[in-house]
Amino acid sequence: MGALDEGHFDVELENTLNLGVEEEEPEIQAAVRVLLQGLGEDINREGIKKTPLRVAKALRHATTGYKRNAKDIIEGAIFPEAGLDNNRIGHAGGAGGLVIVRDLDLFSYCESCLLPFQVKCHVGYVPSGQRVVGLSKLSRVADVFAKRLQDPQRLADDMCSALQDSLKSAGIAVILQCHHIHFPALESMFLDSSTEGWIKGLVSSGSGVFEDEDANIWGELFSLLKFRSSIADKIQKRNSSNHWCPSQASTLNKISSSVGKAHPPSMVSAVTSIIRSLGEDPLRKELACTPAHFLNWLMNFQNCNMDMKLNSFVCNKAGPQKSNGTSIISRQIHSELNLPFWSQCEHHLLPFHGVVHIGYSSAEGVHPIGKSLLQSIVHFYGFKLQVQERFTRQVAETVAPLLGGDVIVVAEASHMCMISRGIEKFGSSTATVAVLGHFSTDAKARALFLESLPSMNNY
Amino acid sequence: MGALDEGHFDVELENTLNLGVEEEEPEIQAAVRVLLQGLGEDINREGIKKTPLRVAKALRHATTGYKRNAKDIIEGAIFPEAGLDNNRIGHAGGAGGLVIVRDLDLFSYCESCLLPFQVKCHVGYVPSGQRVVGLSKLSRVADVFAKRLQDPQRLADDMCSALQDSLKSAGIAVILQCHHIHFPALESMFLDSSTEGWIKGLVSSGSGVFEDEDANIWGELFSLLKFRSSIADKIQKRNSSNHWCPSQASTLNKISSSVGKAHPPSMVSAVTSIIRSLGEDPLRKELACTPAHFLNWLMNFQNCNMDMKLNSFVCNKAGPQKSNGTSIISRQIHSELNLPFWSQCEHHLLPFHGVVHIGYSSAEGVHPIGKSLLQSIVHFYGFKLQVQERFTRQVAETVAPLLGGDVIVVAEASHMCMISRGIEKFGSSTATVAVLGHFSTDAKARALFLESLPSMNNY
Numbered sequence: 001m002g003a004l005d006e007g008h009f010d011v012e013l014e015n016t017l018n019l020g021v022e023e024e025e026p027e028i029q030a031a032v033r034v035l036l037q038g039l040g041e042d043i044n045r046e047g048i049k050k051t052p053l054r055v056a057k058a059l060r061h062a063t064t065g066y067k068r069n070a071k072d073i074i075e076g077a078i079f080p081e082a083g084l085d086n087n088r089i090g091h092a093g094g095a096g097g098l099v100i101v102r103d104l105d106l107f108s109y110c111e112s113c114l115l116p117f118q119v120k121c122h123v124g125y126v127p128s129g130q131r132v133v134g135l136s137k138l139s140r141v142a143d144v145f146a147k148r149l150q151d152p153q154r155l156a157d158d159m160c161s162a163l164q165d166s167l168k169s170a171g172i173a174v175i176l177q178c179h180h181i182h183f184p185a186l187e188s189m190f191l192d193s194s195t196e197g198w199i200k201g202l203v204s205s206g207s208g209v210f211e212d213e214d215a216n217i218w219g220e221l222f223s224l225l226k227f228r229s230s231i232a233d234k235i236q237k238r239n240s241s242n243h244w245c246p247s248q249a250s251t252l253n254k255i256s257s258s259v260g261k262a263h264p265p266s267m268v269s270a271v272t273s274i275i276r277s278l279g280e281d282p283l284r285k286e287l288a289c290t291p292a293h294f295l296n297w298l299m300n301f302q303n304c305n306m307d308m309k310l311n312s313f314v315c316n317k318a319g320p321q322k323s324n325g326t327s328i329i330s331r332q333i334h335s336e337l338n339l340p341f342w343s344q345c346e347h348h349l350l351p352f353h354g355v356v357h358i359g360y361s362s363a364e365g366v367h368p369i370g371k372s373l374l375q376s377i378v379h380f381y382g383f384k385l386q387v388q389e390r391f392t393r394q395v396a397e398t399v400a401p402l403l404g405g406d407v408i409v410v411a412e413a414s415h416m417c418m419i420s421r422g423i424e425k426f427g428s429s430t431a432t433v434a435v436l437g438h439f440s441t442d443a444k445a446r447a448l449f450l451e452s453l454p455s456m457n458n459y
Numbered sequence: 460m461g462a463l464d465e466g467h468f469d470v471e472l473e474n475t476l477n478l479g480v481e482e483e484e485p486e487i488q489a490a491v492r493v494l495l496q497g498l499g500e501d502i503n504r505e506g507i508k509k510t511p512l513r514v515a516k517a518l519r520h521a522t523t524g525y526k527r528n529a530k531d532i533i534e535g536a537i538f539p540e541a542g543l544d545n546n547r548i549g550h551a552g553g554a555g556g557l558v559i560v561r562d563l564d565l566f567s568y569c570e571s572c573l574l575p576f577q578v579k580c581h582v583g584y585v586p587s588g589q590r591v592v593g594l595s596k597l598s599r600v601a602d603v604f605a606k607r608l609q610d611p612q613r614l615a616d617d618m619c620s621a622l623q624d625s626l627k628s629a630g631i632a633v634i635l636q637c638h639h640i641h642f643p644a645l646e647s648m649f650l651d652s653s654t655e656g657w658i659k660g661l662v663s664s665g666s667g668v669f670e671d672e673d674a675n676i677w678g679e680l681f682s683l684l685k686f687r688s689s690i691a692d693k694i695q696k697r698n699s700s701n702h703w704c705p706s707q708a709s710t711l712n713k714i715s716s717s718v719g720k721a722h723p724p725s726m727v728s729a730v731t732s733i734i735r736s737l738g739e740d741p742l743r744k745e746l747a748c749t750p751a752h753f754l755n756w757l758m759n760f761q762n763c764n765m766d767m768k769l770n771s772f773v774c775n776k777a778g779p780q781k782s783n784g785t786s787i788i789s790r791q792i793h794s795e796l797n798l799p800f801w802s803q804c805e806h807h808l809l810p811f812h813g814v815v816h817i818g819y820s821s822a823e824g825v826h827p828i829g830k831s832l833l834q835s836i837v838h839f840y841g842f843k844l845q846v847q848e849r850f851t852r853q854v855a856e857t858v859a860p861l862l863g864g865d866v867i868v869v870a871e872a873s874h875m876c877m878i879s880r881g882i883e884k885f886g887s888s889t890a891t892v893a894v895l896g897h898f899s900t901d902a903k904a905r906a907l908f909l910e911s912l913p914s915m916n917n918y
Binding site: 046047077079080081082097098099100101102103104105127132134135136139140216219220223224226347387388389390392393410412415417418421423424425426427428429430431432433434435443446447450451453455 | 505506536538539540541556557558559560561562563564586591593594595598599675678679682683685806846847848849851852869871874876877880882883884885886887888889890891892893894902905906909910912914
């Protein structure tokens, strides 16, 4: 089960991939091959043979900020705008009034673990010297600093000081709402599935009239950002000991050390080589532990070729049932909704995560199996290099014999590879469906289950 | 009032704009200069002297799809994925199960009026032949067809057939939720401000198992898109006579003809030249009226150099009041919220629109002026080439003498130039503030007003 039948694939299709860039970033590609082998993967397998190239391109795209200059961007788009006499009005008057660009979606790569994190960025400034900047430049400048290995506070500070240097306004404020994928704590994973998908960080940086964190103008900014509650209290204090990246959480490091899981030196060197290829100094203080942190994440997705030990799952097994022609509707549809999962896209070595919904019909005499067992099966297929389509099918095939044969499995997920790279489709998500038994022929049963799915996703 | 004091501007800053591309798309730049002159603008004014270049770059970016090929994109990213035996399962089973990518944000340019429209795109397909496509390719293919002059139904059909041709799946479904800026009907504008900002269009296209619009699988797709209501009824019927673009609305054409407003032939030729420069045939049926439609929109923003006829507004004028040291808090703060406005960004010749909120303190004896007068002032400053900062200041300066001198004006808007071009910050919005009189020194009064603003924007 789960082995790919690759014989049916028309290999000539794959060959049309733009071959001219095969040798793009050869050091990064070589490093990714080492990582794939370290995960126990066959680097010539169809799904991943171009993964080193894809990862190299994605990383290069994610770090173009090192080569760009915020000053050029801003100073090319400063426009004269008459303001009122400064003697007559206060700091927020006339053309000197507050200007805010809200809800700029960005992504950046975490310097602590090399995974992308999402940013909702808000920039405010108070024009002075009768000059305003083209609004889109605030977004472009944000991107210059986001497209580097970053930490939220530094990203906010970098943006703030670059804007202040070029714009020479009365003050700049930057607020970043950051979302970082949660690292599941594997040891408690199979017991506790309540872990949320995202870790949230809120940081700010201010200059000029925004330099004083208690200045009234911050309150005005928050009002216009529609942050109604006491957001100021939630902003992370500078130099606080709370590291936001879960790779720095003590529990994870404890797991890593308690299990004595030293990562293979070749894999550590590979990650170090990637960091160096991006133009960063792997010895920089903040990057020193990054290879270990990244591997703590990555090694969750090690390939295990052995079949799942199904025996231990088959407690209430009913066995796959032959279709007997009766509609499922006449039986009851049970469901287990919102089982979280984490996985790693095999095409880009980037996380995707979300929830699985399982529906099944219980014939009389079949006792439903427990949620924790279903959750374990979901995790088992999540923790490997995957594509969502295969993951969904594997879960369906595994749970079907345990649940009486008639199952429908829906996976809903956010894919980092749709957010980072050149795609940047921030709100997008993917749903996949697999059905077995009655569900494959009974449209009413499918509809009944699909309509019962929760309409709000918080993965 | 409203005249720019440009003497204070440090012109050397503007000169740093990348001069190397000055001659990019010379035909489009020449055409834009004709349009700007037709609007009565001085094409050497600081704010717009680079507008021809910016418009040329924006239009070129918006039409890169003509040079790209969906087939190359898809066939470079088809992956083998084992499925179950087709005999054992139905169309939605195993690896052949439904795959949906939801909420892809796109923009396209309306072929009927040359303004950008926003698209939320959902793609579903049923893999067959044991092949799946990389998820991000669905987004890239959408972009190939969106980056052309388009109509929603054709965009959906183009995507659907390109995906079907290359992917050879069991079926493709494309659903597009499109938002087009509303063309305010000028004749009723100053009487009725209830017009909503967006015109919404919902279209679909299907092939294979999705070809039958009544097939069950459409219902399954809608369930997974979380469209709970009877969305099928809302999907626009093919070849319906309802044109979605407001440029085609009969009222507008009536206005245009009843007023006998024939556009200057030089401006019509300029728009035709732009269409030709983009690689389109200006004689193509759907494009024949586009120059007239575009000019129907653009000519709303003609420059009028005369000062606003304030006399007619000053019905209840109290005159600007000298600060007398008493806090506004001790007087009552009145407000007029959500006054809609339309404007055209002078940097990119693209719309921005939203709402204005006006707050003022009423001293005793000052009778507040009516909402319709404030709305007229807002429209007066909206309907010209603008930047939001200046617009906000001009509204504040104009309403201040009518409202007792103490005013705060907040404008909140979506800018097409932040959505189209290379920016594509779909959820972003901009807020600007101008304050006069007591509001410039009284932080509590500002806070009181700002906190009273509605937290949901539906502009």
